[in-house]
Amino acid sequence: MAASYHAEHGTLLERFFARNRGPILVAPALAVLVIMNIFPLLWSFGLSFYRYRANRIKEPEFVWFKNYQKVLTDPVVWERFQTTAIIVTVDVLLQLVVGFLLALLFEKTFPGRRVLLMLVLTPMMLSFVAVGAFFRYYYEPTFGLLSQGIKAITGEPFILLGSEVGALAGIIFADVWMWSPFVMLLVLAGLVSVPKHLYEAAEIDRASWWRRFWTITFPYIRGLLLLAILFRTIEAFKLFDIVFLITEGGPGTSTETIAVYVYRVAFQYFKTSQSAALGYILLFVVIVLTNLYLFFVRRRDVEDQ
Amino acid sequence: MARRRREIGKAGWGRTAFSTVISFIYFFPVLWIILTAFKTHTDALSTPPKFIFTPTLENFVSVFARAYERGGAAVDTHFDLFFFNSIFIAGASVGVALVIGTIAAYGFSRWPLRGNETYLFIILTTRMLPPIIVIIPIFIMFRLSGLSGSYIGIILLYAAFNLPFTIWMMKSFFDEIPREVEDAARMDGSSEMKIFFRICLPQVKAGIAATAVFGLILTWNEFLFALLLTGRDTRTVPVAMAQTIGGDIGVRWGLLAAIETLFLIPVVFVTFLLQNQLLRGVTFGTIKR
Amino acid sequence: MADIELRNLSKHFGTLAAVDDIDLDVEAGEVVCLLGPSGCGKTTTLRMIAGLEDVTAGDIFIAGQRVNDLAPRDRDIAMVFQFYALYPSLTVADNLAFPLHAEKITKEEIDRRVHEIASLLDLSHALNRVPGRLAEGEKQRVAVGRAVIRDPQCFLFDEPLSRLDIAVRQEMRGQIKQLLNGLHKATVIVTHDQIEALTIADRIAVMRDGIIEQVASPHDIFAKPANVFVAGFIGTPQMNLIEARVVDADEDTATVNTLGQEVVLPLHAEVSLQGGGGRRDTPLTVGVRPRGLEPVSEAGPATISGRVDLIEPMGAETLIHLRIGDDDLRVVTSRGLTASVGETLHVAPAEGQVHLFDHDGMRIAS
Numbered sequence: 001m002a003a004s005y006h007a008e009h010g011t012l013l014e015r016f017f018a019r020n021r022g023p024i025l026v027a028p029a030l031a032v033l034v035i036m037n038i039f040p041l042l043w044s045f046g047l048s049f050y051r052y053r054a055n056r057i058k059e060p061e062f063v064w065f066k067n068y069q070k071v072l073t074d075p076v077v078w079e080r081f082q083t084t085a086i087i088v089t090v091d092v093l094l095q096l097v098v099g100f101l102l103a104l105l106f107e108k109t110f111p112g113r114r115v116l117l118m119l120v121l122t123p124m125m126l127s128f129v130a131v132g133a134f135f136r137y138y139y140e141p142t143f144g145l146l147s148q149g150i151k152a153i154t155g156e157p158f159i160l161l162g163s164e165v166g167a168l169a170g171i172i173f174a175d176v177w178m179w180s181p182f183v184m185l186l187v188l189a190g191l192v193s194v195p196k197h198l199y200e201a202a203e204i205d206r207a208s209w210w211r212r213f214w215t216i217t218f219p220y221i222r223g224l225l226l227l228a229i230l231f232r233t234i235e236a237f238k239l240f241d242i243v244f245l246i247t248e249g250g251p252g253t254s255t256e257t258i259a260v261y262v263y264r265v266a267f268q269y270f271k272t273s274q275s276a277a278l279g280y281i282l283l284f285v286v287i288v289l290t291n292l293y294l295f296f297v298r299r300r301d302v303e304d305q
Numbered sequence: 306m307a308r309r310r311r312e313i314g315k316a317g318w319g320r321t322a323f324s325t326v327i328s329f330i331y332f333f334p335v336l337w338i339i340l341t342a343f344k345t346h347t348d349a350l351s352t353p354p355k356f357i358f359t360p361t362l363e364n365f366v367s368v369f370a371r372a373y374e375r376g377g378a379a380v381d382t383h384f385d386l387f388f389f390n391s392i393f394i395a396g397a398s399v400g401v402a403l404v405i406g407t408i409a410a411y412g413f414s415r416w417p418l419r420g421n422e423t424y425l426f427i428i429l430t431t432r433m434l435p436p437i438i439v440i441i442p443i444f445i446m447f448r449l450s451g452l453s454g455s456y457i458g459i460i461l462l463y464a465a466f467n468l469p470f471t472i473w474m475m476k477s478f479f480d481e482i483p484r485e486v487e488d489a490a491r492m493d494g495s496s497e498m499k500i501f502f503r504i505c506l507p508q509v510k511a512g513i514a515a516t517a518v519f520g521l522i523l524t525w526n527e528f529l530f531a532l533l534l535t536g537r538d539t540r541t542v543p544v545a546m547a548q549t550i551g552g553d554i555g556v557r558w559g560l561l562a563a564i565e566t567l568f569l570i571p572v573v574f575v576t577f578l579l580q581n582q583l584l585r586g587v588t589f590g591t592i593k594r
Numbered sequence: 595m596a597d598i599e600l601r602n603l604s605k606h607f608g609t610l611a612a613v614d615d616i617d618l619d620v621e622a623g624e625v626v627c628l629l630g631p632s633g634c635g636k637t638t639t640l641r642m643i644a645g646l647e648d649v650t651a652g653d654i655f656i657a658g659q660r661v662n663d664l665a666p667r668d669r670d671i672a673m674v675f676q677f678y679a680l681y682p683s684l685t686v687a688d689n690l691a692f693p694l695h696a697e698k699i700t701k702e703e704i705d706r707r708v709h710e711i712a713s714l715l716d717l718s719h720a721l722n723r724v725p726g727r728l729a730e731g732e733k734q735r736v737a738v739g740r741a742v743i744r745d746p747q748c749f750l751f752d753e754p755l756s757r758l759d760i761a762v763r764q765e766m767r768g769q770i771k772q773l774l775n776g777l778h779k780a781t782v783i784v785t786h787d788q789i790e791a792l793t794i795a796d797r798i799a800v801m802r803d804g805i806i807e808q809v810a811s812p813h814d815i816f817a818k819p820a821n822v823f824v825a826g827f828i829g830t831p832q833m834n835l836i837e838a839r840v841v842d843a844d845e846d847t848a849t850v851n852t853l854g855q856e857v858v859l860p861l862h863a864e865v866s867l868q869g870g871g872g873r874r875d876t877p878l879t880v881g882v883r884p885r886g887l888e889p890v891s892e893a894g895p896a897t898i899s900g901r902v903d904l905i906e907p908m909g910a911e912t913l914i915h916l917r918i919g920d921d922d923l924r925v926v927t928s929r930g931l932t933a934s935v936g937e938t939l940h941v942a943p944a945e946g947q948v949h950l951f952d953h954d955g956m957r958i959a960s
Contacts, residue, residue, distance in 0.1 A: 021497065025412025026424070028405045029468055036465030037431040040442035047442070102331075105324055108316035116324050118577050119332040124587065125572045126335070127526035129543040130565045134338050137558055143350045145337065152353065177334065185584045186592065200646050201679035205740070206667040206696035215692075219683035227592060238435040241528050245547060262437045267533070272441055279438035290433045294426060297591050 041283075048277035055270040067277035077278065079253070080261040087172060087257060088236040094176045095232055096225070099183025106184070107191045124181045132245025135174040139246070164254035167247045171255055174242055179232060186228040190221030223300045230293040234286055258282060335569070341562035349558040364563035384564060386538070387545040391568075394456065394541060395524040398463030399517055405464070406471030407513065411501060413472065414479035415487075425473070432469035432589060436529050447534055454536025462530055467520045474519070474590035478512030479505065511582070518575045519586035525572070542568060596655075597622045597780030598643060598748055603652035605638050605804075612638045614804035615652065620748070623778040625771075626809075627791035630801035631827070636784045637676075637752060639801070643782060644750050645669050657747045667696075672741035676753040678733050680725035686736050687712070687721040693744045711739045714773075731762040735769075742773065748780040755790055767793050788828055792816065800824050818864075822955035825881045831913055831924050833883045833949070840876040843867035848950070852880060853918040858895045860945045864959050867950070878958075879951040884913065884926040886947025889933070890940050897940040898923065902933050914939065 017024060048067050052060035071077055106117055123131070138145045141159040150158040160166040194217055202212045240259040243249060249256035249264075256264075262282065266275035329336070341349050343360035413421060443462065444453075452458030482505065490500050506513075531541045546561060576583065584592060596619035605613040613635040620626045628636035641647040643654055645666035654661050661669050672693070680689050690708045712718045715735040725733055734754065741749060754770065755763045771794050774781055785791050791798050792812040799809045800823075808820035819825035825833050838852035848859045848867050859880065861867070893899055900916030900923055907913075908926070916923040916939055925941050933939050950958040 018497075022412050022416030022418045025416060026409040026418065029409030029472060030424075032405060032461075032465050033428065033431060033468055036443070036462055037439060040439040040446065041431075041434075043442035043445075044438055102327075105327055108320060110316040110320040110324065111318060112321045112325070114577075114580065116321075116328040117580065118573065119328040119335075121576060121580075121583065122332060122335050122569070122573055125522060125576050126565075126569065127528070127543050127546075129526070129528050129546050130338070130568070133546060133561060134334065134565070137341075138334065138337070143352050143354070145354055148353050177331075182587055185587060189584050189592065195677070195679070197675050197677055197679040198681060200644075200666070201673070201675060201681075201740075202692075203646070203666045204644060204671060204673045205693040207692065208696070211695060215681055215684055215688075224592070227588070231588060234433055238437075240435075240437070259435055259437055262435070263529075266437070266441050276438075276441060279435065279441075282435045283438050286434050287430055290430050291426070294429065294591070300592075 044276045044279060047273045048280055050273050052273040053270045060273070063273075067274050068281075071274060071278045071281065076253075077258075077261070080256055080258045083168075083254070083256060084237065084239070084258045087168065087175075087239060087255075088233055090168075091172050091175050091236045091239075092229060092232045094172065095180045095183050096229065098176060098180035099228070100187055100225075102180060102184040103187035103191060106188060120184065121181045123178045126178065128241030129245060131174055131178050132242045135170065135242075136246050139170050161247055162251060164251065167251055167255045171239075171243055171246055174246060175236065175239065178242075179235070183228045183232065186224040187221055190224040191217065194220045223296065223303070226296055227293065227300070230289055230296065234289045234293065237282075237285065237289070338562045338569075339566050341558055342566040344559050344562075346557060346559055349562070364557075364559040365567070367560060367563075383540075384542070384545060387540050387542045388567075390535070390539055391525060391542040394459055394463060394539070395521050397456075397460045398524055399467055399520040401460065401464035402467035402471045402520060403513065403517055406468050406516075407475045407506075407509075409468075410472045410475030410479055411505060414476050415484075415505075425476070428469045428472055429589065429591075432466075432473075440530065440533060443530075444533055453534060454539055456539055459531065459534055459539060462534065463524050463527070466527070466530070467524060470523065470589050471516055471520060474516040474585065475509065475512060477585060477590040478509040478516075482508045515579050515582035515586060516590075518579055522572055522575075525568075596620055597624075597657055598782065599653075599655040600639070600643070601653040601655070603639070603642065603654065604650045605635070605642060605647060606650045611804050613642070616801075616804070616806050618799055618806065618809065620780040620782055622780050625774050625781045625783060625794060625796045627783045627785055627795035627798045628801055629785055629788060629791040629798050629827075632786060634801040635804040636786075636801050640750050640752055640782055640784045643748075644671055644673050670747045671750060672744055672746040672748075673750040674737045674741045674752065674754050676756060678725070678737040678757075680733060680736055680740075682725055685722050685724055686717060686728070686732075689725065689736055690717075690739050690743055693740060697744070707743055711743050715739045715769075730758055731766065734758060734762075734766060738770065738773070742777060746779070748782070749774070749777070751781070751783040753784055753786070755785070755787070763790075770794060788830075792828075800827060802827075818957065818959070819881070819949065820957050822879055822881070822951050825949060825951070825957075829883055831884045831926060833881045834887070834923050835879050835881050835951075836921060836923070838878045838880045840867065840874055840878060842874070848948075850878060850880060853898060853900075853921055853923075855898055855918075856895075857898055857943075859943055859948045860896070861950075862946050862948060865948070865950055867958070877953050879955065881949035881951060882943045882947055884924040885911075886944050887923070887925045887941040888944055889914075889925065889927055889929070890942050893940045894942070897942045899938055899940045902935050902937050902939050905933070905935060916941070 047060075049062060049064060050060035051063045051066070052058075102120060106113060106120075139147070139160045141147050141157050141162075146160055147158040150156070160170050198216050199212070202216055207215070238259050239257050240263065243255055243257050243260050244263070247255045249260050258278075259282070262275050262278050265271050265278065340356075342364050343362070344355070344358055345361050345363065348355050348358045412418075413425060418424060447453035447458055450458075452461075486504055487500050490504055495503075526543060527541075528543045528547065531544045532547070535541060535544060542564065546564060579586065598618075598620040600616055600618040603613060603616050603618075604611060616635075616639065618626070618639075628639060630636050638647055642649050643656075645661065645664060645668075649662050656669055656671070681692065684692065687708050690711055691704050694704045694707060708721070709718070712721055715738065717732065717735055717739060720728060720732055720736075725736065728736065734757070738754070741751075751770075755766055758766060767790060774794070783791070783794060792815075795812055797809055797811055798815045800807045800815065802823055808815060808824045810818070810820070815824065815828055819828060819833075822835055826835055836852050838850040841849040841851050841856060843849065845866075846861055848861055850857060850859060887898075890897055898916075898918070900918040902914055903917040903922070904915040905912060906915075911926050911928045914925045914927065914933065916925060923941070925939075952958050
């Protein structure tokens with residue numbers, strides 16, 4: 001290590017600092033994370049083995065895996081997982097398509113590109129609350145833009161959020177609108193990483209658009225597309241704010257995602273320990289996805305060298 | 306072949322025109338928010354929707370002047386306080402996260418620990434995990450310690466919330482700067498303190514700015530923790546907005562739009578300035594190019 | 595009619611004229627090297643021929659057809675890029691086959707051509723590898739192979755050997771020359787390496803600041819540089835170019851005052867100072883290659899004397915820097931010289947080795 005020669009002299013304290021620079025530098029950050037994240041996580045983990053309700057004074061009772069058993073055999077939970085799976089799948093797929101098309105739009109340089117790009121990137125910078133609130137406004141049956149637009153054609157106002165499919169579509173539309181620019185950014189990064197001389201060579205070699213895309217462009221964006229999918233899957237899996245604000249899970253429970261459900265179990269039904277168990281199942285999924293994500297991030301870094 | 310050919314990678318005004326149309330369609334929901342901000346309450350709820358209307362500043366006035374006009378009870382919604390809270394809480398927590406996180410990132414980048422990658426993975430996971438998992442214990446912790454509803458509590462929580470992002474971002478910036486200069490300084494007998502403050506930090510200035518801004522945007526927009534852990538006096542704008550909608554009767558869309566527009570302007574401005582760092586920002590520093 | 599013709603070709607980037615009104619003809623079967631220092635406009639010229647760069651003014655003809663407004667794909671050309679531009683995701687075989695996809699030929703024919711080119715360029719062993727797993731020399735051969743697999747109107751090479759190390763470069767120079775001889779196409783090669791240009795080219799166009807300074811055969815470029823720039827640019831070590839004033843001139847010799855000494859220079863058969871150029875006090879630039887100066891034991895009317903300033907052994911030869919006033923005179927000798935730093939050395943320009951340039955830097959010939 002480069003600093004070892006500093007460790008040879010100085011007072012005992014100085015030597016201690018010189019030998020443990022890494023740990024000392026990261027210690028404050030780790031301390032904060034342990035207090036605010038790791039400790040609650042462990043607490044949560046502990047809670048998931050007890051029968052406990054946060055709104056009662058009753059002593060927690062140790063019940064082993066009963067909460068997990070309850071949660072995993074609960075058909076409602078599976079229903080929520082299904083709802084989440086549908087939303088995640090359609091949401092991420094559409095984000096890929098829209099993000100990809102947007103990236104193609106902005107692939108080349110043209111006058112005004114930077115400003116227009118800004119317009120497209122704005123949704124990503126909005127707060128979930130704003131997106132949720134205003135899409136609710138747009139979907140509103142009497143004066144909402146959507147209903148008004150459809151009324152102009154059919155003569156009838158349109159209640160999007162009244163049906164299950166409509167409510168799902170409404171949520172997905174808002175999320176796709178908000179996060180497609182994210183995919184666009186990644187795809188654009190891939191597109192600009194293609195060395196220009198490859199396109200020049202392909203032009204001289206008279207390659208068709210299609211062949212050029214698959215042999216030159218696609219290999220450069222493949223890795224980033226995968227990362228986009230994983231990243232957006234993780235995020236969509238946690239989808240909470242938009243659902244909470246646009247449909248509150250309704251109509252009925254048809255758009256209640258697993259994140260919304262955990263929130264309800266914890267703060268409306270006050271089944272604290274059950275929500276902890278459920279939370280741990282979510283955490284497991286997220287850890288797997290994050291691991292996968294980092295695996296591909298590293299592989300990409302290695303390929304670059 | 307009469308068609309005019311172009312250099313590779315460049316498109317012309319035709320693309321500008323096409324992109325303008327698409328971009329404006331895409332931007333339309335935001336545009337509509339901005340338009341609504343300038344509408345009277347009646348205009349905001351009119352059917353069919355009004356594209357052309359007499360703009361009014363009354364929504365913005367009622368956001369700012371509220372504290373001074375005691376007369377109308379209906380407008381007394383304390384948004385000036387909430388704006389202050391949002392700015393103060395986001396600013397303070399990002400500041401704390403930046404100081405602690407930058408130092409840690411420097412450590413992870415330059416003085417790797419045994420199991421460095423594992424630490425980094427766990428750190429990223431704490432950012433990726435559904436906040437709902439930790440919120441119950443935190444909720445209980447806050448209640449027991451009396452931090453619930455206080456500035457210090459939410460600032461600490463947000464600092465922790467920003468730390469993983471800050472560490473990953475700053476590490477990616479530190480990783481990029483060459484080590485030769487530091488080694489040369491070490492040869493010249495500079496202290497480690499001096500190397501960090503005089504050599505490394507100046508080189509990641511842009512990175513610190515980018516990290517701060519993205520941290521601010523993320524914190525600024527956070528909803529769930531704020532909903533559960535802020536009190537009447539520490540409420541942030543997103544929570545207050547959500548509560549404005551909650552009361553179903555007579556949502557003042559114009560006011561809401563005005564708030565969001567004010568909320569949005571600084572964000573759009575800095576995003577424009579940071580366009581080149583955007584990819585890194587939105588992927589928590591995991592992807593640089 | 596030449597296969598490639600450039601007529602009054604210009605390229606401006608903003609106010610900078612990267613290529614300034616040049617003319618050049620390349621005949622079928624002829625290899626022309628664009629040679630010059632970096633930033634002289636040689637690559638821009640090549641890219642304009644390829645169609646990768648727009649033309650600001652002037653015309654480009656390929657096989658008699660004006661191609662200014664044609665896309666690269668419609669110009670029927672093949673090009674070897676400086677960084678090879680191999681498609682990283684494709685194998686060598688697929689890289690070689692790539693240009694053939696645009697042609698209406700069968701898969702079998704493509705296969706046959708790929709194998710033919712691969713064996714010609716000694717790539718048969720590597721056909722299934724991707725470019726990332728090739729040696730630098732192999733990459734270069736794939737790039738060349740991809741260009742020659744088709745039968746285009748002309749070939750364009752952009753610094754084809756610049757990325758190779760010296761040993762491989764020497765070998766590839768020979769291979770490329772041989773290959774181009776067999777193809778009989780108009781070929782333009784951009785290079786900044788004069789050895790490359792001198793060995794491969796049929797003619798060399800020396801460029802500077804967007805202008806072609808001289809177009810001539812490698813021999814003539816070396817033996818009869820058209821001006822001071824070409825004289826100084828071609829040949830290593832660099833030609834000595836020294837200011838002088840005419841004292842007297844006759845048919846075979848010129849007496850000049852240079853470096854504070856009066857020297858009688860033996861004139862080249864083609865060089866003449868008769869007439870106006872030989873008038874007393876006419877300013878001149880005298881050019882003598884370092885190998886054209888021979889150390890002699892005694893000072894005389896035809897010698898220049900200077901103090902040995904630096905001795906650089908170059909293997910078989912020795913480069914000696916002579917200091918004369920503020921000027922530096924380079925002398926290369928193959929004789930085992932015993933001179934040491936600080937001594938005075940006398941050198942005499944050999945017959946046929948003296949170049950004269952006029953006040954404007956242009957070669958003086960008869």
